[in-house]
Amino acid sequence: MEDIDVEVPKYFICPISLQIMRDPVTAITGITYDRESIEQWLLKGKSTNCPVTQQPLPTVSDLTPNHTLRRLIQAWCNENASLGVDRIPTPKPSIDKFHFLKLIKQLQHPDSKMKALKELDLLAARNERNRKYMVEAGVPKAMLSFIVNCFKEDCVSGLEEALSVLFLIRIPSAEAKLLPKQNDQIIKSLIWVLGCEFNTQVMVKSHAVSALKSIIETASSVVLE
Incomplete structure (x- = not known):
């Protein structure tokens, strides 16, 4: 996906991985991240703060799926499939x-x-x-x-x-x-x-x-x- 010849909308990019988000989730600080990236950030002890705002983030259970953004990303990927953009599947429900x-x-x-x-x-x-x-x-x-x-x-x-x-x-x-x-x-x-x-x-x-x-x-x- 790094070699695609098309400009990716900035709000599709995870602030941590700098890749297109596959499963966008919004923290209580209002910043949206890819689920895997922000969970690894929190669970592996890199920091308990929001990487963008530096405000405290309680736990991974406070991450809210951003379904609207995910559908926009999926639609954009489908539209640009001929340009080398990979299709992003709908993520499986999170287990609690x-x-x-x-x-x-x-x-x-x-x-x-x-x-x-x-x-x-x-x-x-x-x-x-x-x-x-x-x-x-x-x-x-x-x-x-x-x-x-x-x-x-x-x-x-x-x-x-x-x-x-x-x-x-x-x-x-x-x-x-x-x-x-x-x-x-x-x-x-x-x-x-x-x-x-x-x-x-x-x-x-x-x-x-x-x-x-x-x-x-x-x-x-x-x-x-």
Whole structure:
């Protein structure tokens, strides 16, 4: 798109990426950015201020989709397709914290738990925004509870996905410190995983060691004893 021989309207350009916006969203400061660019700006800690106005920006949840601008950009791209402008598809709806709360509930039902685990694994790998919402929704605790249940039932089905999710989103240190107190079977369950057999043996056990390390490093000596 950089080589197109046509002048791009300035208000189609993201102030951060300096590229045509694919999914324009407007911050509370009134400035519009491409969703991916402003979310990376906020989530990766570059700054918590609006890059243009330098005013504070609370969270990614305060970004409002600019549907009118998106349709204008799409129409302009279609009109200039013959000049080398790529068509911009309509973005998929943004996933929020409540979607992950729904998936956690589905883990309680035998008929839906595997589907929920696979979706959680897929979404965790997709982007930082999803991983942030997953932590807020309590997914780390839900994954560890699932692993404990597998240990109690001596069942490995779903462990690969659950451990992959834990590895991708990481267990927040504050939460890792409290979890063993809330469920004294967590450490024993993760050690049990290390003795199980899996198709992806090295990866699964590596993820289990990573989770075990996160918990042991933050747990008190009393809890570990």
